[in-house]
Amino acid sequence: MRYLDKTAIENISIGAAFLGTGGGGDPYIGKLMAISAIEQNGPVRLYSVDEIADEDFFIPTAMMGAPSVSSEKFPNGSEFVKVFQKLSRYLGKDNIAGTYPMEAGGVNSMIPIVVAAQLGLPLVDCDGMGRAFPELQMVTFNLDGVPATPMAITDEKGNIGIFETIDNKWTERLGRAATVEMGASALVSLYPTTGAQMKTSGVHGIVTLSERIGEIIASKNRDAKDKLEELLQLVSGYELFQGKIVDVIRETKGGFNLGRMNLEGIEGHKGGNMDVHFQNENLVAEKDGRVVAMTPDLICLVDFETLSPITTESLKYGKRVRVIGLPAHEKWRTAKGIETAGPKYFGYDYEYVPLEKLVNKAVADHV
Amino acid sequence: MYRIGIDVGGTNTDAIILDERHQLIHAVKSPTSLDIKTGIESSLRQLLQEAKIDKAQITHAMLGTTQCTNAIVERKKLAKVGVIRLGYPATASVPPYTAWPKDMVDILSGSYSLVQGGYEYDGQLLGEVDEEEIKALLDKWRNHVESIAVIGVFSSIKNDQELLVRDLIQEEYGEAFPVSCSSLIGSVGLIERENATILNAALCKVIAATTSGFIHALEEEGIKSAQVYLCQNDGTLMSIDYAKQFPILTIACGPTNSIRGASYLAQIKDTMVLDVGGTTSDIGVLQDGFPRESSVAVEVGDIRTNFRMPDIISVGLGGGSIVRVSDSGAITVGPDSVGYRIGEEALVFGGNTLTTTDIAVRLGLAEVGDKSLVSHLEEDFALAVQAQIAAIIEQAIDKMKTSSEDIQLVLVGGGSIIIPDQIRGVARMIKTENGNVANAIGASIAQISGQYEQIYIYSREPRESSLKDAEEKAVKQAVLAGAVSETIELVEVEETPLAYHPENATRLRVKVVGKMK
Numbered sequence: 001m002r003y004l005d006k007t008a009i010e011n012i013s014i015g016a017a018f019l020g021t022g023g024g025g026d027p028y029i030g031k032l033m034a035i036s037a038i039e040q041n042g043p044v045r046l047y048s049v050d051e052i053a054d055e056d057f058f059i060p061t062a063m064m065g066a067p068s069v070s071s072e073k074f075p076n077g078s079e080f081v082k083v084f085q086k087l088s089r090y091l092g093k094d095n096i097a098g099t100y101p102m103e104a105g106g107v108n109s110m111i112p113i114v115v116a117a118q119l120g121l122p123l124v125d126c127d128g129m130g131r132a133f134p135e136l137q138m139v140t141f142n143l144d145g146v147p148a149t150p151m152a153i154t155d156e157k158g159n160i161g162i163f164e165t166i167d168n169k170w171t172e173r174l175g176r177a178a179t180v181e182m183g184a185s186a187l188v189s190l191y192p193t194t195g196a197q198m199k200t201s202g203v204h205g206i207v208t209l210s211e212r213i214g215e216i217i218a219s220k221n222r223d224a225k226d227k228l229e230e231l232l233q234l235v236s237g238y239e240l241f242q243g244k245i246v247d248v249i250r251e252t253k254g255g256f257n258l259g260r261m262n263l264e265g266i267e268g269h270k271g272g273n274m275d276v277h278f279q280n281e282n283l284v285a286e287k288d289g290r291v292v293a294m295t296p297d298l299i300c301l302v303d304f305e306t307l308s309p310i311t312t313e314s315l316k317y318g319k320r321v322r323v324i325g326l327p328a329h330e331k332w333r334t335a336k337g338i339e340t341a342g343p344k345y346f347g348y349d350y351e352y353v354p355l356e357k358l359v360n361k362a363v364a365d366h367v
Numbered sequence: 368m369y370r371i372g373i374d375v376g377g378t379n380t381d382a383i384i385l386d387e388r389h390q391l392i393h394a395v396k397s398p399t400s401l402d403i404k405t406g407i408e409s410s411l412r413q414l415l416q417e418a419k420i421d422k423a424q425i426t427h428a429m430l431g432t433t434q435c436t437n438a439i440v441e442r443k444k445l446a447k448v449g450v451i452r453l454g455y456p457a458t459a460s461v462p463p464y465t466a467w468p469k470d471m472v473d474i475l476s477g478s479y480s481l482v483q484g485g486y487e488y489d490g491q492l493l494g495e496v497d498e499e500e501i502k503a504l505l506d507k508w509r510n511h512v513e514s515i516a517v518i519g520v521f522s523s524i525k526n527d528q529e530l531l532v533r534d535l536i537q538e539e540y541g542e543a544f545p546v547s548c549s550s551l552i553g554s555v556g557l558i559e560r561e562n563a564t565i566l567n568a569a570l571c572k573v574i575a576a577t578t579s580g581f582i583h584a585l586e587e588e589g590i591k592s593a594q595v596y597l598c599q600n601d602g603t604l605m606s607i608d609y610a611k612q613f614p615i616l617t618i619a620c621g622p623t624n625s626i627r628g629a630s631y632l633a634q635i636k637d638t639m640v641l642d643v644g645g646t647t648s649d650i651g652v653l654q655d656g657f658p659r660e661s662s663v664a665v666e667v668g669d670i671r672t673n674f675r676m677p678d679i680i681s682v683g684l685g686g687g688s689i690v691r692v693s694d695s696g697a698i699t700v701g702p703d704s705v706g707y708r709i710g711e712e713a714l715v716f717g718g719n720t721l722t723t724t725d726i727a728v729r730l731g732l733a734e735v736g737d738k739s740l741v742s743h744l745e746e747d748f749a750l751a752v753q754a755q756i757a758a759i760i761e762q763a764i765d766k767m768k769t770s771s772e773d774i775q776l777v778l779v780g781g782g783s784i785i786i787p788d789q790i791r792g793v794a795r796m797i798k799t800e801n802g803n804v805a806n807a808i809g810a811s812i813a814q815i816s817g818q819y820e821q822i823y824i825y826s827r828e829p830r831e832s833s834l835k836d837a838e839e840k841a842v843k844q845a846v847l848a849g850a851v852s853e854t855i856e857l858v859e860v861e862e863t864p865l866a867y868h869p870e871n872a873t874r875l876r877v878k879v880v881g882k883m884k
Contacts, residue, residue: 028664028671029558032461069488071556073520077460114460156457157493183487246769250863266765316662318769 001051003043004123009034009113011214014309016101016109018213019206019326021298022312023281024105024132025067029074034110037077037117044113045122047098049204052124054196056097059087060128061115062108064136064153064175065185067280067313070107076156079187080115083160087152087189090162100124100198102139102191104206105132106311111187123207128191130203130329131298134280136175137168138341140331141191144201151175151190155182203329209235217307224305228322231307238359240285240292241274241323242267242304248315261315263323266304274323276301278312283346285323293325294348296332296341297355300324325355369420370427371593372811373410374624375403375434378645378707379781381807382410384418384425389631389812393418394804396781398707403434408584415588422589427883430581431598431624431810435617438573439668445569446545447476449512451504452561453484453528454520457493463518463561468669475569478512480504484528485520489824489872493520496528498535505539516568518549518561523874524822526550545571545611552615552674554820555874559664559673566667567615567674574614578607596849596883600677602627602657602809603816604883606849615674618667621806622679623658626651628809629779632799639767639774641760642805643782645687646704650680650763655858657880675818682763686782687713690721690752698748700755714740723785726752733784753787761791768792779805815883817845817855820876830873834860837877850881 004012013027013034038044052058061084063070088096098121099112109127116123128139136148148171154160159182165171171190179186193202216231228239243263250259258279265272274292277284282299285292293299301310304320331337333354343350368387373380380399384392395414400406407430415422438444450463463479464472482500485493508515515536519529529548536546547568553560582595596604598620605616626640626649636656642649652659658677665676683702687709691699705712705720712718714725715736721744727733729741729749768774773794778786779802788796801808819841823833838857846852859878 026556029461032465032558036461036465066488068555071558072523073454073457073485073488073493074557075460076456076458158456183491183493184489244769314662318767319662320766 001045001047001122004038004046004113005043006035006038008211009038009110011218012109012207012210013106013214014217015210015213016104017106017311018217018300018302018309019104019130019210019298020106020132020309020311021281021300022278022310023067023134024103024311025107026071026311026313027106027110029071030107030110033074033077034113034117037114041117041120044116046125046207047122048125049199049202052097052195052198054194054199056195057091057093058098058100058124058193058195058198059084059096059189060100060102060191061111061187061189062102063111063185064188065179067107067311069184073156073183073185075187077114079154079156080111081118083152083154083187083189084115084119086154086160086162087150087192090150090152091192096121097195098122098124100202101127101207103127103129103132104210108132109207109210124198125207126198126202126204127206128202130206130332132281133341136172136190139191140203140329141193141197141201142168143331143334143336143340146191146193146197146201148190150192151188153178153186153188155186201331203331217302217309224307227307232324235326237324237326238355239322240299240325240359241265241272241287242269243272243274243321243323245315245317245319245321248317259312263321266320276323277348279346280312282312284343284348284350285325291350292358293355294343294350294352295346296328296337298326298328300326325359327355369425370429370811371411371414371425371590372429372431372807373407374431374621374806374810375399375407376621376644376806380406380410381804382414383804383807383811384414384420385808385811391801391808392420394801394807396804403432404580404584407581408587411584411588423592425590425593427596427811428581428585428590428593429596429598429604429810429813431620431806432577432617433621434577435570435573435614436619436667438570439566442471442474444573444576445474446513446572447511448478448565448568449508449515450479450518450561450565451501451515451532452479452481452518453496453532454493455481455483457485457520458557461558463565465558466671467562471668471670475565476512478508486522486525486528488521488524488822490524496531501532501535502539505536509540514545514547514568514571516547516549516561516564518557518564520557522548522550523555523820547612552613554673554876555822556664556673559671562670563615563672563674566670566672567613570614571611574611574617578610582607594884596813598624598810598813599816601660601675601816602813603880604813604849605815609848619676619679622649622651623677624806624809624813625649625779626653626658626809627656627813628805628807629777629799629802630656631808631812632779632801632805633777633797635775635777635797638777639764640777640779641764641783641786643778643780643786644685645706645709645782646683646685647681648684648760648763648780648782650682650767651677652767657858678767680763680766682759684723684756684759686722686724686785688723690723690726698752698755700752700759723752723756723782726756727785732787735784756785757787757790760786764790764792778802814880815845815848815850816878816880817841817843817848817850818876818878819844820874822872822874824872833875834877837875838879841877841879845879845881849884851884852881855879855881
């Protein structure tokens with residue numbers, strides 16, 4: 001067990017935004033909410049998965065909806081606890097042992113910290129994605145058959161509801177419809193989980209990993225190359241490209257932001273070209289017309305100089321970036337994982353090939 | 368017919384006169400005074416004495432000033448602000464002033480209230496404004512606040528609530544009481560827009576003093592009938608009345624004036640501009656004659672905001688930058704500078720500090736001071752320093768480029784003699800006559816703009832009519848700011864689709880520009 005202070009929170013928000021692969025919203029609002037919560041209630045305890053009891057119960061709390069809405073209409077602050085307690089009462093469990101993040105991302109890494117601070121509960125160093133994904137069934141607990149519901153959902157106005165669905169895709173469908181009606185942003189508590197289930201089905205150590213990533217990115221007076229090397233070593237990642245954004249094409253389809261950006265190589269990648277396709281999150285990267293990384297592996301865009309993560313909302317012509325590829329958690333690389341969040345699910349006609357293979361193949365072809 | 372342009376920079380105050388064909392009649396440069404006002408007065412006096420023109424023929428006077436920026440940075444002369452956020456119970460998780468520097472909050476009094484109101488992302492009501500609630504708040508704040516900032520959730524979609532609250536305030540506190548509405552200042556992103564609106568509200572006293580000071584200085588010199596304008600940071604002008612409503616828009620107008628002036632002098636509408644001063648150099652990009660806007664949240668005095676700002680890179684390199692050689696033989700240039708003391712400290716002027724200007728003189732790029740005082744410098748050494756200078760500029764230029772093609776660069780500013788003729792990535796370098804007063808020229812040739820931003824739902828209001836609506840509203844803004852409606856043209860359209868929205872919602876922003884009255 002250890003305590004999370006303001007510095008830890010700032011680093012976690014940066015690292016989680018990095019793992020958010022372009023989605024998960026601007027970490028700014030999330031960070032402000034978490035910091036004001038610990039300023040009022042004191043620091044939050046963080047437990048590793050090994051430190052929790054198998055039979056204890058845990059509930060995550062997250063924000064659902066459009067990141068662009070939450071930068072304008074953000075929560076009241078009481079909903080997090082309200083939705084959490086609504087679910088615990090519905091479950092008939094008075095003593096929930098703690099909370100944890102559903103995904104890594106600028107906002108959803110922070111909300112459980114607010115809940116933990118306000119209720120004096122511990123936070124568990126574990127999540128259900130190891131990155132950010134847009135839909136509720138794209139969770140490692142789902143891959144192991146853990147039901148998403150009962151789910152509680154609320155808005156800042158005080159509307160509150162409970163869903164019990166026949167499967168986790170229906171949770172996404174109905175939850176999405178309710179979220180849109182609630183003003184395109186809602187708070188949800190779902191996937192009630194035992195300690196044993198977290199041990200088997202969760203992505204462990206994600207909060208600490210986010211913090212470590214954030215520390216490296218936020219460290220001052222260091223050369224970008226040194227920082228990058230340390231970062232890649234930490235996450236077993238690859239620098240896929242150095243480029244400048246020369247075009248961003250976006251369209252809104254089926255309630256999602258679909259798009260593609262084109263990068264022109266700079267520095268070591270001069271003469272090269274990369275396309276990155278995104279649907280809130282970055283999903284496929286093609287270098288000189290050949291795929292070099294695809295979902296569920298992580299494609300992270302960072303500022304060329306500072307390595308600050310860049311969300312797909314803020315992509316703009318002229319930005320100099322580095323594209324970093326990270327292997328997804330092993331649970332995503334199973335058949336069920338690829339079926340749930342692989343390239344085909346998102347409408348790209350590719351067979352999933354792990355990042356390491358694609359990178360090594362590109363190197364082999366080059367030699 | 369003449370027009371006068373004055374640009375108050377960190378180091379120098381420049382003043383110029385243009386005739387009706389925009390030909391430069393006269394220019395003067397004098398050090399910026401500590402109180403700014405005296406510097407404006409003395410440069411104006413000197414300008415008019417030397418130019419010997421008929422003062423009655425002066426029809427326009429423009430001022431580009433750093434006073435608002437300085438007031439924020441130095442925390443001086445700021446008003447006590449009351450902040451009204453319409454949106455409760457939403458948004459309470461992050462109250463106003465979160466993450467602000469504490470000394471700034473204390474100076475502005477830190478008064479705020481979250482009240483009912485606001486809209487949803489699709490324009491539906493989030494909450495209705497309760498007039499009694501507002502009036503009770505105003506009773507409490509009477510004589511405690513000098514200016515009020517009003518911020519409504521999604522006011523960029525509908526701002527009638529913000530305007531209603533403004534009317535209520537002016538009913539209670541009087542017509543002249545300064546109210547800043549967020550929908551007229553920043554874009555989507557509540558906290559950043561709120562911060563910009565609070566800063567705008569805080570600047571009401573500074574801008575009032577600046578504008579009356581400028582008018583007074585003109586009258587002292589016998590210029591009584593000229594129309595008076597202030598420069599905005601997008602390369603356009605605003606009338607005094609408009610400036611009083613939106614003082615924050617003067618922030619960073621200096622670099623904008625330089626790049627606009629450079630464009631005018633070189634007669635090029637699309638180019639990159641390098642403005643070299645004594646301590647720093649600014650690089651900006653002109654698109655169709657106007658500066659490219661920054662796409663990232665910009666911090667002003669450590670406060671994160673989202674109002675429009677020019678996309679400028681500043682590097683610590685100027686005519687007075689100090690050149691050093693380390694024990695290992697490595698050469699560094701800047702970022703520190705001898706600044707305005709260059710006339711005493713640089714080697715060519717008999718001083719003891721090796722500066723970039725000395726290198727330029729040694730290499731025969733410039734003829735200032737006494738050449739013999741730098742003849743002892745080895746040519747190889749001078750060339751090595753020049754390579755360092757080129758490297759600093761190359762890197763900065765590369766950051767601003769949007770394609771790998773070589774660009775053309777217009778070079779202006781008093782320190783531009785230090786820049787070598789060959790820079791990697793630059794196909795063509797243009798040096799202009801009068802480039803040393805490009806900023807004052809930029810101030811005096813600016814046009815009037817109007818801007819409008821709103822989220823439109825294309826499935827309900829087709830793209831064509833949405834565009835038309837936004838353009839009409841932008842034209843209205845421009846006319847309010849002092850533009851002649853017949854001359855107004857559309858210069859910028861930006862469309863951003865919103866994620867997750869089921870009905871193809873798009874944030875649409877348009878900008879128009881016209882000639883001034």
